[in-house]
Amino acid sequence: MRISELTTPALLVERDLLDANLATMSAALPGPRLRPHVKAHKTTALARRQQASGHSGFTCATVRECEVMAAAGLGADLLLANEVLDARRLGSLVADGARVTTAVDSPETVAAAAGGGVREVLVDVNVGLNRCGCPPERAGELAAAARSAGLEVRGVMGYEGHLQLVSDPEERKRRTGEAMALLQAAAADVGGEVVSAGGTGTYRDNIWATEIQAGSYALMDTAYDAVGHPFGQALSVLGTVVSVSAGHAVADVGLKALGMDHGLPSIDGAQVRRCADEHTTFVRDEPVRVGERVRVLPAHVDPTVALHERMHLVDGDTVLETWPVDMRGW
């Protein structure tokens, strides 16, 4: 199939860029040094490619992601890097032979993990993001509570998400070190082997974690442009120009095809003016014709992917494979 035959809007993944991104990351963080985060693509076919690059442990953000990964045979070592109050579906996966570790940051989440049939946990520590995670000084006590509840505590996790888009490399590295000092102190109190942290923005800076939870590196988005990185923008949304006026043109890619929390998407060689439910309005010096195909680059990949049923792996004008985005929903 050719790209020109696709119904738009359609998610395109450039095969060469994807493979280069995977290879670059796997060279920097081989095997278990990387625990790819599937929330960035929600696609088991892509996770399988990451597995083929040497990574058998994965990070998930939702129970559904764990379920679909396990069902796809990718459940050898899943980390739900998130708190959950009803862990029974995770317990079912464990009972069926998957290895699922979940994050805990409170007595309630410890009780939920133990009650739901999960056997292994990481203590989630707030390293400065100020979202989930217990205070570093409470990590040891929480680990003891987890062990009392019969859980195996594999170690700690702590996501320095507030540092992913710090553009100055020296500042990013220094602050990552400060955040990881908090996590290492907690790890000493908690015990276990695992110190899980990091992301695409800090994958080179975070030399303290035993494993890095990067996800965006595979497909990339324009929000990371401010941070120097060696990854190519592999994901775009293919659109069709449906209307052309004197001062602007409109493509059929809108709010329901684009994650908008990081702002407007971009189109190479054009200025994007605004988006509506099914439309992106843009201006281009070069003439635009009705029916022309355009590539719209989302500012944030993760919520963009969650809006699409499938993504197409492409090379030039050829559609090589079509992958269901099979980890959507909860």
Added chain:
Amino acid sequence: MRISELTTPALLVERDLLDANLATMSAALPGPRLRPHVKAHKTTALARRQQASGHSGFTCATVRECEVMAAAGLGADLLLANEVLDARRLGSLVADGARVTTAVDSPETVAAAAGGGVREVLVDVNVGLNRCGCPPERAGELAAAARSAGLEVRGVMGYEGHLQLVSDPEERKRRTGEAMALLQAAAADVGGEVVSAGGTGTYRDNIWATEIQAGSYALMDTAYDAVGHPFGQALSVLGTVVSVSAGHAVADVGLKALGMDHGLPSIDGAQVRRCADEHTTFVRDEPVRVGERVRVLPAHVDPTVALHERMHLVDGDTVLETWPVDMRGW
């Protein structure tokens, strides 16, 4: 089933508010005066409720919406209020007995409609939104081209989307009148019976259109709060508090469960600080406990709905019905 048994995040629709919204709108715009826009809910079960309120014609934004409406037996008079370059799927619906009218604003979209097997069109006119739509003075010529191509031209449409959130009622009414003067001039050139326009923000102001394409009124969102209206916020996203810290709490409702283009969601009695992929961080004076359920109100309903597989019609703590959001995708 009780709300407390639902997996979160989950879309909730308050039955009483929904029914009141539908009744209020149907009283103001009875029968064919309203052509409900399904893009705001993407749910045939809800469209069926709108049909039961007296409206048999519907507005769609995508080909998929037309297909699913027709398959659900709601295809008596569908308007695709959008331009399309490949109309063959619409033509198939027409061949199968649905009535589908599509918008055209260029020779290319006229050719696509005729070539795809669509029989009826509206000429889409730019009334100041500056998105799709031909200049008013070109509408007559386009209608002639459509008729030459064998198409039935039912009239015109022109969406005053730029006026939906104008908060001053006098200004909104005056400017709606100016926009509709452009549309009426085009209608005189085009001929036909239909003058289709309007939305929830201007449904009372637009006394010139023969039918109003309102959609948001059914579920409503907080973006319309600036505009005085009689509709209740029927839609919310139910979340579970998964983490509580000294200064904030976190619910499991994030960017993948919320349309973010109109900004942050809100939580009654709390201040929302930020959202991440699967999290909303908020602050509340009243204590928050882990496991507590919260209702998150999205700033923009339409893209929020597109992120969910289903919505639950609720009354108090009871889940009355669960409806698939069956018009997602393209």
